[in-house]
Amino acid sequence: xxxxxAFLLLLFLLISPLEGCWSRREINEIAIVLGxxxxxxAEGKLRLTVQIANPGAFVGEGGRGQEATNWVVSxxxxxxxxxxxxxAKMVPRDLHxxxxxxxxxxxxMAKKGTNMVTDFFQRNIEPREIMWLMVAKGEAKxxxxxxxxxxxxxxxxxxxxxxxKTGYSVQLWEYAEMLASKGVQPVATRVxxxxxxxxxxxxxxxxxxxxxxxxxxxxxxxxxxxxxxxxDEYETIGLLWLKNEFIKGVITIPSPSESNKEVSIKIxxxxxKIVPEFDGxxxxxxxxxxxxxxxVEQQGREDLAKPDKIKALEKEMAEExxxxxxxxxQKAQGEFGVDIFGFGDDFHRKYKKAWRELKDQxxxxxxxxxxNIEVEAYIREISLxxxxxxxxxx
Amino acid sequence: xxxxxxxxxxxxxxQIQDNFKKIIASDASSKSIVLSNDLEINLQRIKxxxxxxxxxxxxxxxxxxxxxxxxxxxxxxxxxxxxQISNQIMRALALxxxxxxxxxxxxxxxxxxxxxxxxxxxxxxxxxEQMQDIIHAILSGDTILLVDGHATAIINNSRGKVQSLSNxxxxxxxxxxxxxxxxxxxxxTALIRRRIKSPNLKIETFKVGNVSDTxxxxxxxxxxxxxxxxxEVKSRLEKIKIDAVLxxxxxxxxxEDNPWSLFxxxxxxxxxxxxxxxxxxxxxxxxxxxxxxxxTVPNLFVEYFQTPEDYYQRFLFTPAxxxxxFISMIITLILPSLYIxxxxxxxxxxxxxxxxxxxxxxxxxxxxxxxxxxxxEVVFExxxxxxxxxxxxxxxxxxxxxxxxxxxxxxxxxxxxTSTVIVVIFTGIASFVFAYSASIAFRLLRFGLLVLAGxxxxxxxxxxxxVIAIHMCTLRSFGVPYLSxxxxxxxxxxxxxxxxxxxWAMFSRPRLIAGQNRKRQEQGLKPxxxxxx
Numbered sequence: 060x061x062x063x064x065a066f067l068l069l070l071f072l073l074i075s076p077l078e079g080c081w082s083r084r085e086i087n088e089i090a091i092v093l094g095x096x097x098x099x100x101a102e103g104k105l106r107l108t109v110q111i112a113n114p115g116a117f118v119g120e121g122g123r124g125q126e127a128t129n130w131v132v133s134x135x136x137x138x139x140x141x142x143x144x145x146x147a148k149m150v151p152r153d154l155h156x157x158x159x160x161x162x163x164x165x166x167x168m169a170k171k172g173t174n175m176v177t178d179f180f181q182r183n184i185e186p187r188e189i190m191w192l193m194v195a196k197g198e199a200k201x202x203x204x205x206x207x208x209x210x211x212x213x214x215x216x217x218x219x220x221x222x223x224k225t226g227y228s229v230q231l232w233e234y235a236e237m238l239a240s241k242g243v244q245p246v247a248t249r250v251x252x253x254x255x256x257x258x259x260x261x262x263x264x265x266x267x268x269x270x271x272x273x274x275x276x277x278x279x280x281x282x283x284x285x286x287x288x289x290x291d292e293y294e295t296i297g298l299l300w301l302k303n304e305f306i307k308g309v310i311t312i313p314s315p316s317e318s319n320k321e322v323s324i325k326i327x328x329x330x331x332k333i334v335p336e337f338d339g340x341x342x343x344x345x346x347x348x349x350x351x352x353x354x355v356e357q358q359g360r361e362d363l364a365k366p367d368k369i370k371a372l373e374k375e376m377a378e379e380x381x382x383x384x385x386x387x388x389q390k391a392q393g394e395f396g397v398d399i400f401g402f403g404d405d406f407h408r409k410y411k412k413a414w415r416e417l418k419d420q421x422x423x424x425x426x427x428x429x430x431n432i433e434v435e436a437y438i439r440e441i442s443l444x445x446x447x448x449x450x451x452x453x
Numbered sequence: 454x455x456x457x458x459x460x461x462x463x464x465x466x467x468q469i470q471d472n473f474k475k476i477i478a479s480d481a482s483s484k485s486i487v488l489s490n491d492l493e494i495n496l497q498r499i500k501x502x503x504x505x506x507x508x509x510x511x512x513x514x515x516x517x518x519x520x521x522x523x524x525x526x527x528x529x530x531x532x533x534x535x536x537q538i539s540n541q542i543m544r545a546l547a548l549x550x551x552x553x554x555x556x557x558x559x560x561x562x563x564x565x566x567x568x569x570x571x572x573x574x575x576x577x578x579x580x581x582e583q584m585q586d587i588i589h590a591i592l593s594g595d596t597i598l599l600v601d602g603h604a605t606a607i608i609n610n611s612r613g614k615v616q617s618l619s620n621x622x623x624x625x626x627x628x629x630x631x632x633x634x635x636x637x638x639x640x641x642t643a644l645i646r647r648r649i650k651s652p653n654l655k656i657e658t659f660k661v662g663n664v665s666d667t668x669x670x671x672x673x674x675x676x677x678x679x680x681x682x683x684x685e686v687k688s689r690l691e692k693i694k695i696d697a698v699l700x701x702x703x704x705x706x707x708x709e710d711n712p713w714s715l716f717x718x719x720x721x722x723x724x725x726x727x728x729x730x731x732x733x734x735x736x737x738x739x740x741x742x743x744x745x746x747x748x749t750v751p752n753l754f755v756e757y758f759q760t761p762e763d764y765y766q767r768f769l770f771t772p773a774x775x776x777x778x779f780i781s782m783i784i785t786l787i788l789p790s791l792y793i794x795x796x797x798x799x800x801x802x803x804x805x806x807x808x809x810x811x812x813x814x815x816x817x818x819x820x821x822x823x824x825x826x827x828x829x830e831v832v833f834e835x836x837x838x839x840x841x842x843x844x845x846x847x848x849x850x851x852x853x854x855x856x857x858x859x860x861x862x863x864x865x866x867x868x869x870x871t872s873t874v875i876v877v878i879f880t881g882i883a884s885f886v887f888a889y890s891a892s893i894a895f896r897l898l899r900f901g902l903l904v905l906a907g908x909x910x911x912x913x914x915x916x917x918x919x920v921i922a923i924h925m926c927t928l929r930s931f932g933v934p935y936l937s938x939x940x941x942x943x944x945x946x947x948x949x950x951x952x953x954x955x956x957w958a959m960f961s962r963p964r965l966i967a968g969q970n971r972k973r974q975e976q977g978l979k980p981x982x983x984x985x986x
Contacts, residue, residue: 060713061713064713082798082910083797083798083821083910084797084798084800085796085797085815085821085822086796086797086800086808086811086812086815086822087812087815087816087818089800089812091800091805091808091809091812093805112809112812114809114810114812114813114815114816115813115816116813117806117809117810117812117813155800157800157801158800158801158805158808160805185801187801215805
């Protein structure tokens with residue numbers, strides 16, 4: 060027993076200098092990258108921009124008060140890895156990508172092709188595939204240079220915004236999946252830098268006239284890996300519905316008998332089913348949408364707590380959904396001519412043989428397809444107010 | 454020779470004894486047995502019932518009034534008040550009676566009445582003919598007086614006050630008896646007797662130590678304990694050839710299964726109530742004269758997560774308390790190493806805000822995190838050791854207080870990161886949560902894991918934990934796997950591991966510890982409203 064222990068101890072002592080803690084990196088020797096941006100410059104080079112956290116400014120009392128929370132630095136080069144090497148000459152610590160929350164592509168970069176960028180972030184171990192992918196209107200560098208009022212950095216702010224799924228949010232792996240599939244063309248969140256006037260707290264004296272902040276403003280549409288156009292916020296909600304993601308949507312429709320007053324319905328849950336039909340020649344899709352919602356706001360004074368009024372509201376709600384879907388479909392089939400909804404995947408599942416022939420010309424086929432929309436809408440609740448207090452009816 | 458044995462009185466008694474053993478074996482309750490006229494036979498019978506009870510005192514003497522009449526006193530040393538017995542009973546009957554009634558000769562048949570009326574200087578006594586009552590009286594601390602020629606025993610009230618130490622300092626109990634064992638062996642055995650008034654509670658005494666010649670007592674409950682276990686403990690105790698035994702720790706080291714292990718495979722306690730509970734589960738206790746610390750075997754790892762309060766408080770609370778103890782064990786063992794591994798190797802495991810705040814704390818610190826944690830751990834151990842040497846009440850406060858103040862100062866001066874101080878002090882406090890003897894093992898192992906985590910990261914930490922787990926699986930305490938009833942799993946015993954089953958559902962004794970008699974109680978004890986008839 061004693062011999063065994065002595066042997067093991069010796070073995071351990073002999074091994075420990077050999078491995079020498081080679082991958083050890085103290086936390087205060089690394090530069091934590093919070094957000095990454097890539098632009099395509101006018102000279103035809105890649106510009107890598109990183110937002111590096113300054114940890115000292117992150118803790119309340121122990122921290123060093125008014126320091127900037129981050130440092131945005133960029134470098135230009137032919138590839139991302141080379142640009143990182145250039146950055147290494149400027150940044151006194153090792154760049155660590157594992158906490159990078161967002162990957163922002165500049166508009167020009169996205170038009171040039173995303174494959175040049177995403178490869179580095181997928182191939183390497185450190186960057187995570189769950190980082191949010193977004194396309195900036197304008198330059199990614201500008202986007203990273205803004206700051207947020209509530210969060211410490213713009214990268215975190217953008218990360219939280221996309222995580223709440225107010226728009227259509229895409230993670231790097233989802234984007235890669237869409238890119239790999241022939242049955243769907245990729246989309247990515249569009250972000251913008253907006254200039255707004257902000258009143259900080261109650262102190263009116265110190266009013267900042269203009270502040271740049273980040274905002275989610277729709278979706279960028281790709282054909283293969285190249286950006287071809289945008290969808291605005293109104294259309295993005297339609298996209299969410301058609302892609303079976305009924306999250307946090309609101310539908311506003313006119314009140315049944317007071318057409319100048321609006322009623323807002325918050326979507327509770329819903330589902331979309333796409334049924335492809337193919338007879339060898341003609342391609343037809345039936346989109347079956349089922350939505351449940353709660354009425355949350357009414358501008359008019361009529362009593363909606365009646366079955367016939369609810370029915371009317373439900374009908375109007377279904378119409379509204381249909382209208383939006385048609386607008387969006389027309390845009391996708393006409394203006395862009397790409398299948399951003401993933402109809403191709405549904406078709407693939409049902410007609411495996413036909414898919415083999417159609418897959419290479421799918422976008423053309425999609426653009427020609429006939430699409431029917433069937434919407435079933437239900438209102439489940441009208442919340443706490445049954446009748447308006449000043450209701451004219453008894 | 455065997456043939457002639459019958460003719461002698463000793464031979465006859467031997468036969469009586471053998472027959473009696475059979476009777477007891479067939480009727481364990483010995484309810485039906487009454488006394489005989491012959492003092493010798495009565496004594497033998499009581500000796501059979503109370504065999505292996507070394508604390509029972511048999512004192513036979515001659516009645517002062519008539520030299521033909523023999524008397525016998527039976528009581529338990531330590532439990533009965535021996536001063537009262539010798540002053541008020543022995544002295545009166547053996548010496549002073551002739552002075553009271555000079556010249557008068559008492560015949561054998563008159564003796565009992567005479568003793569009752571005039572002989573005993575004791576305020577309270579009873580008479581009985583039932584063996585059962587006699588045994589119960591002896592075990593309760595009363596003194597039995599047997600008179601030759603009479604099938605009646607006199608039960609004298611001699612219940613003394615057992616001088617034990619009250620638990621005013623040291624560990625505080627939320628609920629439960631405050632009594633503790635003392636240094637005197639006889640008082641300790643009496644403390645156990647008072648809790649278990651069964652003739653089956655056996656106390657066997659030996660001597661240990663060539664020079665010190667210390668009394669050592671083996672305590673167990675016959676009928677519950679595994680006989681093989683008793684034999685094993687005895688054989689291990691007999692092997693001890695040592696100059697002196699000054700504390701039960703000597704014995705512990707000499708009878709352990711795995712002397713090189715950091716984990717203790719012999720448990721110890723100072724609480725009579727806890728010991729009684731352990732005996733009732735089939736364990737064997739080893740008492741040593743001169744120390745209040747009593748050893749118990751076999752010892753399971755889960756015992757370190759069980760406290761006497763678990764059994765006295767409401768059972769629904771127990772799982773929560775045990776969970777806290779279990780978590781504390783894991784924290785004591787791995788938290789500092791996990792911190793080192795994550796901060797210096799695996800930054801990606803942390804959520805961004807947490808990583809940033811760790812990084813912020815570490816901005817100003819001059820040392821690598823491994824060195825920092827190591828220094829801080831050493832400082833904490835120094836303070837704890839200092840606390841042990843100080844008077845008990847101040848000690849703990851000083852060590853913990855100093856750790857906090859020192860930590861805060863070190864952070865302010867920029868030597869240490871706040872997160873490191875939090876981790877180390879929290880770990881230190883967690884190590885106080887579960888039993889001390891096990892926490893020693895974890896505290897030492899923690900340093901090993903620190904080195905592993907500092908050099909190999911999580912890989913090293915996990916390998917270290919795996920080695921510890923494997924080692925614990927190989928341990929045995931007197932033949933019982935150390936990690937049972939978890940590994941190997943023994944179904945019914947799990948009722949006292951994570952949670953503690955309510956008393957009306959604790960049907961069986963631990964399977965791997967107790968002997969054949971595993972039934973603890975009857976079914977259907979759960980209180981419920983009486984059904985209408």
